[in-house]
Every structure is written in structure tokens, then in C-alpha cells.
Amino acid sequence: MFYKQDTQESLFHFDDNNEFTHCGVMTIRKNTGLPAKCTLIPVPEHNLINERCYFINNKWIKTELFIGRFYWDEEANLKVIKSVNQDIPESYSFIEPPEAEEGYAVRLVNNKWKKLEDHRSKLIYSISDCTKFEVVEQLGQIKDGFTLKEPATPHDEWIDGSWVTNESNRYIAEYNAVDxxxxAAYRNISxxxxxxxxxxxxxxxxxxARDFKAQADEAVKLIQLENPFPIMVDI
Known part of the structure; x- marks a missing residue:
């Protein structure tokens, strides 16, 4: 559009990123039009610290997600906005997250930073059967019925918050293994x-015959020496 006569207009200017920069009154000379990167459409009121306005598709867009602003995603990773159309995660915060102590991780939960227990990649053991275990994959408290405490033997039982070895069961298992x-050695050798x-x-x-029997007897002694039966522990 060209003006038919000199006209004073209030102009709202924006930069190469279409971000509002300033406004001012300017005289538009006869037979000329508006300068580049400006509009007659008034910029909406906005917070100069936490908001910016962008002129997109012939209208102003007010947003707190402006170019150059830092934010933290839900895993407390620091990010920066580099363009107006940049994809932003659904969950984010402009508030800096707290430091996480050892054994914890900070996560954004319901728009608030929370410190969650971090046992990922650790083994947890079933308190009802110490031979059963799982690898922790999620943040937070470990699942009910499991513990981070490692049992000393496959014959441990969970008693009063600690593993206690069932000596009777251990003796029976070790005796059977030796037997x-x-x-097997008797079958193969003696x-x-x-x-x-x-x-x-x-x-x-x-x-x-006596020589073979003597060899067999010595083989039995060696087998028993190399495979002693366990000693029962008094409880």
C-alpha cells in the first residue's frame, strides 16, 4: 500500500526473527509505503522480562518461549530456545532444579521439582526367596517385597529386616552337592x-585282582579327601 500524502504513523518494528524490537512514530512520505520489518498492528502488552512478541502470519504472537531463553526439561537437562517454531517438550520449567544428592535424581513432577531415589541398574532381592532378584529400571522407591541388601548365601531368610542364613538348609544343600x-567320581574312577x-x-x-582293588581303594580315599563333607554348624 502506498500513501497518497505524507502521513504520520505509529510503527511496530521486528527483527529478522520476527521478534518485536521497538515502536515509534514515523512520517510516511507521499507515494511510499511502510518500511520493511514493521507493522501498524499494535503489539500486545507483555512482560518485558519473561515474555516476547513475534509477528507471524500478519499477527502478533505473545509467548514466554522466546529465542535465547533457557529452560529445563523434565529430566533436569538445561536447554535453550533457538527458534520460534522449535519443538518444546510438554513438561518443562524455567525454574532451575535443585542439586541431586548421591543416590537421587531430580525430576519434574506435576510442574514441581522432586528428588527421587535412584537405584537404577542395581539388583534387588525378593525377601520371600533370596534366590530371586531383579534389576531396577525406574526411579523411586524399590518395589514392595524386595530389598537392596544382598544375601550372603542362597539359603538366607529375611528376618527382622536382615538376611539370616538357615544353617540347616545350607548344610543339607552342601552335603548333597558333595555327595x-x-x-560321580566313584562311577568314573573307582x-x-x-x-x-x-x-x-x-x-x-x-x-x-588285589592290585586293582588297592588302586580302587586309593582312588576312593583321594575322592573323599578332595570332596570333604561340610561340618554342621551348631545353631
Whole structure:
């Protein structure tokens, strides 16, 4: 639009980012139009500290999300707005989050900063069965029925807030394990020697039979020496 005569107008100016910069009265000369990067549309009232106005699609947009402003996302990461159309997370805050102590993480919850327990990647153990465990994946208190305390043995029981080893169960389990190892060794080592001794004896080769039996007896002693039974602990 060109003016037919000299006219004074109140102009509202904006920069290359379309952000309002200033306003002022200017005389528009006859047969000329408005200067670049300005409009006759009045800028809305806004807080000069926390708000900015942008001239977009022939209208002013008032926003607190202005270029150059810092904010924190819900995980307390510091971000900066670089453009008017920049995607902003749904949850954010302009308030600086507090420092998180060791073992905690700061998160934005219902628009407020909260310190949440951070046990992620740690193991938690079922207090009803110490052999069952899980890896913590979420922030916050650990799930009910679990503890961060690691049991000392697979035979521990949760009593009064601590793991206590059931010595009877441990003895039985360790005894059975040793017994299985001994039996396997007997089958593979001493039993064939005893069988060969019997075969030699049945064929009248008594000296050879005695030699094989002696080897078998020594094998049994070695197997038992290398696989001692556990000692029962008095409770």
C-alpha cells in the first residue's frame, strides 16, 4: 500500500526473527509505503522480562518461549530456545532444579521439582526367596517385597529386616552337592577298578585282582579327601 500524502504513523518494528524490537512514530512520505520489518498492528502488552512478541502470519504472537531463553526439561537437562517454531517438550520449567544428592535424581513432577531415589541398574532381592532378584529400571522407591541388601548365601531368610542364613538348609544343600560329586567320581574312577578286580579274581588272577582293588581303594580315599563333607554348624 502506498500513501497518497505524507502521513504520520505509529510503527511496530521486528527483527529478522520476527521478534518485536521497538515502536515509534514515523512520517510516511507521499507515494511510499511502510518500511520493511514493521507493522501498524499494535503489539500486545507483555512482560518485558519473561515474555516476547513475534509477528507471524500478519499477527502478533505473545509467548514466554522466546529465542535465547533457557529452560529445563523434565529430566533436569538445561536447554535453550533457538527458534520460534522449535519443538518444546510438554513438561518443562524455567525454574532451575535443585542439586541431586548421591543416590537421587531430580525430576519434574506435576510442574514441581522432586528428588527421587535412584537405584537404577542395581539388583534387588525378593525377601520371600533370596534366590530371586531383579534389576531396577525406574526411579523411586524399590518395589514392595524386595530389598537392596544382598544375601550372603542362597539359603538366607529375611528376618527382622536382615538376611539370616538357615544353617540347616545350607548344610543339607552342601552335603548333597558333595555327595553328588563323590558318586560321580566313584562311577568314573573307582567303580571300574573294583569291577576289573572282581573280573580278575573270577579268572583266578588273584595278584592282579588285589592290585586293582588297592588302586580302587586309593582312588576312593583321594575322592573323599578332595570332596570333604561340610561340618554342621551348631545353631
Amino acid at each position: 553328588e560329586r563323590r558318586r 567303580d571300574p577298578l573294583y569291577m576289573e578286580s572282581i573280573r580278575k579274581e573270577s579268572n583266578g588272577l588273584l595278584d592282579e
